[in-house]
Amino acid sequence: MSQPSTSYQDTASSFGGVALAQYLSELAAKVPAPGGGAVAALHAAQGAALVAMVARYTTRAKDAEHRPVVDRLIDAADAARERALALADADAAAFTAVGNAYKLPKTTEAETAARTAAITVALIEAARVPAAVVDEADEVLSLAAELLPIGNPNVVTDIGAAADAARAAATSSQLNIEINVASLPAEHGDRFAPTLLRIDEICARADALHADVLHVVRG
Known part of the structure; x- marks a missing residue:
């Protein structure tokens, strides 16, 4: 993670409260945050939103037998969307914290030790946030896969789009x-190894779900 020169708090509001054009303008600007981490979290949020949308379209009279499952999927997808949106803000904050830690003084041994400790804490948080995004991507994929067999076929492509968004969030x-x-x-970095190992499996599941949706579309 490179060292930011401008605080995210100085450049943007919470992702839950900004217009899309403003967010994209901030993303395109020569400022360190928001960046790829926030984009990953928003991929997960969009995937969750697509699952919720398809589920809400699967509340017709003909879907009555599936309504308990559909209602559960709606609630779960809405919750995943909110968590992912919060992670976009958390990522930007974590990025800023890393930069601030690197700026701490190191003219004495005590200052150097305090700076090193602060950097470690900040880097752990900066890795924890995208690891949590991977969890949300995994959840979105699970919800999308469960919805596909019962979802309204008129919006089935949005299940595939949700899978693609989840894949992008993970990678x-x-x-x-x-x-x-x-x-x-290593003693701190190794804790993230299980998450990294899951990403290939998440990608494989996303690709399979995309292929399943494409098969439905093509008949």
Whole structure:
């Protein structure tokens, strides 16, 4: 993770409260945050939102037998969307904290030790947030896969789009985990190994679900 020069709090509001055009403008600006980590979290949020949308379209009279499952999927997808949205803010805050830690003084041994400890804490948090995004991507995929057999076929492509968004969330998060872990002592970085190992499996599931949706579309 490179060292930011401008605080995210100085450049943007919470992702839950900004217009899309403003967010994209901030993303395109020469400021360190928001960046790829926030984008990954928003991929997960969009995937969750698509699952919820398809589920809400699966509340017709003909879907009555599936209504308990559909209602559960709606609640779960809405919750995943909110968690992912919060992670977008958390990622930007974590990025800023890393930069602030690197700016701490190191003119004395005590200052150097305090700076090193602060950097480690900040890097752990900067890796924890994208690891949590991977969890949300996993959840979105599970919900999408459960919805596909019963979802309204008129919006089935949105299930595939949800899978693709979840995949992007996971692979983008992988990059952010890896770069922070690379700067951590092994005893701290190793805790993220299980998450990194899951990402290939998540990608395979996303690709399979995309293929399943494509098969439905093509008949």
